[in-house]
Amino acid sequence: MTAPLLQVDNLQKYFPIHGGVLRRVVNNVKAVDGISFDINPGEVVGLVGESGSGKTTVGRTILRLEQATSGAVRFGGTDVMGLGTSQMRAYRKKMQIIFQDPYASLNPREKIREILTHPLRLHKIGSASEHEDRAAALLEKVGLARDHLDRFPHEFSGGQRQRIGIARALAVEPQFIVADEPVSALDVSIQAQVINLLEDLKNDLDLTMLFIAHDLGVVEHICDRVIVMYLGRVMEIASAADLYARPNHPYTKALLSAVPIPEPGKRRERVALKGDIPSPINPPSGCVFRTRCPLATPECAKVVPELKPVGEGHTSACIHTT
Amino acid sequence: MAATSPAPSSADTQAVSGMATSYRRKELRRAFQSMLTSRWALVGMLILLVVTFVAIFGPWLAPFDPNRQNIMMRLLEPGEAGAGSLTYWLGSDQLGRDVLSRLLYGARVSLLVGVAAIAVGGTLGTIAGLVSGYFGGWIDDVLMRLGDIQLAFPFILLAIMFLVVLGPGLVNIILVLGIGQWITYARIVRAQTLSLREKEYVEAARAMGDSTFSILFRTILPNIIAPLTVIASFNVAGVILSEAALSFLGLGVPPDVPTWGSMLSESRDHLLSNKWWMAVFPGLAILLTVMSFNFLGDGLRDALDPQQRSVIESRGTK
Numbered sequence: 001m002t003a004p005l006l007q008v009d010n011l012q013k014y015f016p017i018h019g020g021v022l023r024r025v026v027n028n029v030k031a032v033d034g035i036s037f038d039i040n041p042g043e044v045v046g047l048v049g050e051s052g053s054g055k056t057t058v059g060r061t062i063l064r065l066e067q068a069t070s071g072a073v074r075f076g077g078t079d080v081m082g083l084g085t086s087q088m089r090a091y092r093k094k095m096q097i098i099f100q101d102p103y104a105s106l107n108p109r110e111k112i113r114e115i116l117t118h119p120l121r122l123h124k125i126g127s128a129s130e131h132e133d134r135a136a137a138l139l140e141k142v143g144l145a146r147d148h149l150d151r152f153p154h155e156f157s158g159g160q161r162q163r164i165g166i167a168r169a170l171a172v173e174p175q176f177i178v179a180d181e182p183v184s185a186l187d188v189s190i191q192a193q194v195i196n197l198l199e200d201l202k203n204d205l206d207l208t209m210l211f212i213a214h215d216l217g218v219v220e221h222i223c224d225r226v227i228v229m230y231l232g233r234v235m236e237i238a239s240a241a242d243l244y245a246r247p248n249h250p251y252t253k254a255l256l257s258a259v260p261i262p263e264p265g266k267r268r269e270r271v272a273l274k275g276d277i278p279s280p281i282n283p284p285s286g287c288v289f290r291t292r293c294p295l296a297t298p299e300c301a302k303v304v305p306e307l308k309p310v311g312e313g314h315t316s317a318c319i320h321t322t
Numbered sequence: 323m324a325a326t327s328p329a330p331s332s333a334d335t336q337a338v339s340g341m342a343t344s345y346r347r348k349e350l351r352r353a354f355q356s357m358l359t360s361r362w363a364l365v366g367m368l369i370l371l372v373v374t375f376v377a378i379f380g381p382w383l384a385p386f387d388p389n390r391q392n393i394m395m396r397l398l399e400p401g402e403a404g405a406g407s408l409t410y411w412l413g414s415d416q417l418g419r420d421v422l423s424r425l426l427y428g429a430r431v432s433l434l435v436g437v438a439a440i441a442v443g444g445t446l447g448t449i450a451g452l453v454s455g456y457f458g459g460w461i462d463d464v465l466m467r468l469g470d471i472q473l474a475f476p477f478i479l480l481a482i483m484f485l486v487v488l489g490p491g492l493v494n495i496i497l498v499l500g501i502g503q504w505i506t507y508a509r510i511v512r513a514q515t516l517s518l519r520e521k522e523y524v525e526a527a528r529a530m531g532d533s534t535f536s537i538l539f540r541t542i543l544p545n546i547i548a549p550l551t552v553i554a555s556f557n558v559a560g561v562i563l564s565e566a567a568l569s570f571l572g573l574g575v576p577p578d579v580p581t582w583g584s585m586l587s588e589s590r591d592h593l594l595s596n597k598w599w600m601a602v603f604p605g606l607a608i609l610l611t612v613m614s615f616n617f618l619g620d621g622l623r624d625a626l627d628p629q630q631r632s633v634i635e636s637r638g639t640k
Contacts, residue, residue: 063529085533092531105522109544119530168526 003077004038005208006062006176011035011071013054013061017281030280031057033232034071039176044202044209046223046240048216048255052277054232055212056100059178062210063097064088075176093123096169100181102161106153112139112164113149119171138167142197159190163197170201176208183218195222216259220244225313228252231280231288234307238314248316251289287318295320363621366614373611377429384423388580391417413599415585416592421603424580428604431581432611435496435565436558442500444554447507452538454508455515466512469505477502478567485573495574499561510553514546548623555619559612582608 012034019026031054039045047055060066062073064080072079080091099105106115116135120126126134136146142163153161162182169177179198183191199222202209213219219226219240226243228236228251236249247253254271273292278284284291290300299319307315308322316322376383413421450469454462472480481498488494518524519542527541566583568574575581582604589600 060525065525065528089531092529095529097526097529099522099526101522105526107523107527107541107545122531165526168530172530 002041005041005043005076006039006210007072007074008038008058008062009036009072009074011058011061011073012069013057013066014069027281030232030283032061033280033283035229035232035234037227037234037237039208039210041175041208042206043225044207044211044223046219046226047210047212047229048214048219048226049229049235050214050255050277052231052280053229054280055214055229056180058229059097059180059210059212063092063095063178065097089123093172094174095176095178096172096174098162098166098169098177098179098182101185102158102165103185105165106161106168108153110153111149112151112153115153115164115168116149116171119168123172125172134171138171139164141170141201142167143193157190158186159193162186162190162194166194166197166201170205173205174207176210178210178212180212181214182211184213184215191218198222216244216255228255231277231283233288234317235289236314236316237307238311238316242311242314246311246314248310248314248321249289249318250293250295250321252316360621360624362617363625366617366621369610369614370618373429373433373607373614376426377433380426380430384420384426386420386423388419388423388427389578391419393418413597413603415588415600416597421585421599424585425582425603425607428580428582428585429607431492431575431579432562432565432583432608435492435499435575435581436562436611436615438496439499439503439561439565440554440557442496443503443557444507444550446500447504447509448511448543448550450504451508451511452515452542455512456519456534456538456542462512465508469508472502472505477564478571481564481568482571482573485568490573490576492575495565495568498568499564502564503557503561506553506557507550510549511546514549515542518542518545551622552619555615555622558615559608562608562612 011032012030013032014028014030016025017027017029018024033054035058037045047058049055057066061068068081071081073081075091075095078091080088080095083091110118113132113135116138117131120131120134121128132149135149139146139148144160144163144167148156153164156164162185166182182198183194186194195218198209201207202222211219211223223240225237225239227234228243228249230251235251236243236247238246238248243252244256247256250271254273257269257271271294275292278288278291284301286299286301286303287293287296287305290296293300295318297320303319305317305319305322307317310316310322415421415424450465454465481502484498484501485494488497515538524537524541527537532541563583565574565581566586569577569581569584570587574584577584585604586601586608589597589604592600
């Protein structure tokens with residue numbers, strides 16, 4: 001087996017809450033509370049969970065858009081968490097991000113030409129005379145045309161903007177891309193286009209991707225493996241096929257039961273979750289999911305369940321089902 | 323692919339910077355062109371052009387020496403003929419000096435002080451605001467509290483303190499007025515930076531490996547320049563008046579240099595005795611200049627905003 005491209009090891013991200021006159025840290029929002037996973041080269045790994053589960057924070061912390069509280073992120077064996085600014089720049093070229101909101105992710109003052117050639121200049125990719133051709137090629141790669149170079153972002157639709165955001169991420173020829181809910185801000189008809197584009201690009205460019213989403217239908221389509229997160233912890237990791245066929249964790253089952261089946265008359269057994277996700281400031285003791293879990297027993301409050309293997313490459317964190 | 327491409331030679335980098343400047347020049351020309359199609363911006367530019375022309379060529383245009391006093395020709399009404407064949411077109415003041423000549427000379431100081439002080443204050447304030455808003459933490463606290471302290475202090479008192487230490491003079495008054503303004507800009511820039519800092523395109527620049535300097539001045543600053551130009555154009559007015567107040571107190575420009583502000587100050591004693599021309603003409607000069615800066619600011623704001631620009635361009639082709 002090849003060495004993983006990205007290893008996330010016990011990553012924690014706490015956002016401190018300051019209080020009082022002296023602005024002392026009175027508490028922490030435990031957005032990501034000790035998660036570990038590997039991503040192999042060429043693999044697309046989905047990261048799912050409902051709003052507030054910390055999935056976006058994971059993606060941002062890997063790219064050091066947020067400083068991790070503790071833990072390691074190894075890219076090709078190097079821990080990028082401890083790198084200085086100039087050393088980090090070399091890794092910025094290898095890891096890129098596609099943002100959720102295409103209306104906020106492009107600088108409204110820059111023409112597409114500037115948005116796409118700036119990364120090339122910054123990382124000294126190709127000579128100055130090549131930059132324009134490269135930018136045009138990037139646009140064509142994402143289904144836009146060369147004469148879009150001289151336009152401003154506001155002249156494009158949401159789907160087109162998201163394509164430009166993808167082109168920008170691809171400009172530096174990264175090995176790894178964090179796609180942070182890249183389609184959830186788009187119309188359903190446009191979602192399919194962008195998903196297909198991402199899939200084509202992944203195959204053409206041999207990309208490795210962390211695909212963050214809350215829509216399990218989309219994830220099933222594009223991902224090789226899926227990580228299920230809840231309240232800053234990993235609940236279950238499995239190959240996409242395995243996860244959808246044999247979900248183990250009660251939270252995963254609840255999530256899957258919410259996916260509509262595109263077949264009239266066919267119904268799924270619904271596992272409805274009661275209430276909202278608890279506050280990550282004071283997460284429940286033991287298993288964080290126990291307050292909403294249909295299987296919860298008093299023991300769940302005592303021990304933090306560990307990820308245990310339940311099948312080939314399939315792990316789950318529940319004391320009742322493993 | 324990137325690995326095989328050679329390191330850029332100096333010719334390459336030169337080409338890059340050349341491309342960047344020509345690109346920027348083109349942008350400026352477009353902004354300028356779209357301003358020409360906005361009627362009010364055009365009016366503002368024309369008036370300012372006249373004022374600038376007067377500021378430069380005032381000495382050649384003025385019929386009198388602006389400081390020549392003539393006790394026999396005190397407080398003449400506009401249009402009255404004085405000694406010899408010379409007419410006091412805008413009247414004379416309490417010392418018999420020609421109002422028109424003083425007005426023409428005064429444009430120089432008023433314009434220079436107004437623009438230069440805003441440049442000083444705007445630059446200081448913008449840098450402080452960007453740093454404060456982007457980094458936050460203790461540096462934000464220090465800068466903003468410093469600004470609060472300054473705002474709690476009457477400006478004129480502060481200016482007097484500065485000028486007593488530095489001594490009066492044109493450069494010092496520009497510095498003092500500039501320093502008096504920085505916090506206005508710092509606060510606006512800080513507030514804008516705070517909100518832009520979280521925008522995804524700023525994050526994208528960080529994810530791309532842009533330097534902090536580049537993020538501040540290349541990504542954030544162009545997005546906040548519009549409100550700044552508008553504030554600056556309003557501010558020129560206040561600064562021209564502050565210069566007047568300081569000149570009146572004897573802390574500004576030496577009394578033998580005519581300024582619009584000092585003319586206005588001197589007219590105060592004669593307003594009740596119906597010597598209206600002493601106040602009206604310098605007042606009008608200030609009003610017109612200030613208004614032109616406002617028009618210019620409005621036009622500039624629209625021209626610099628790419629979303630507005632298409633509107634302006636369609637207006638131009640109508």
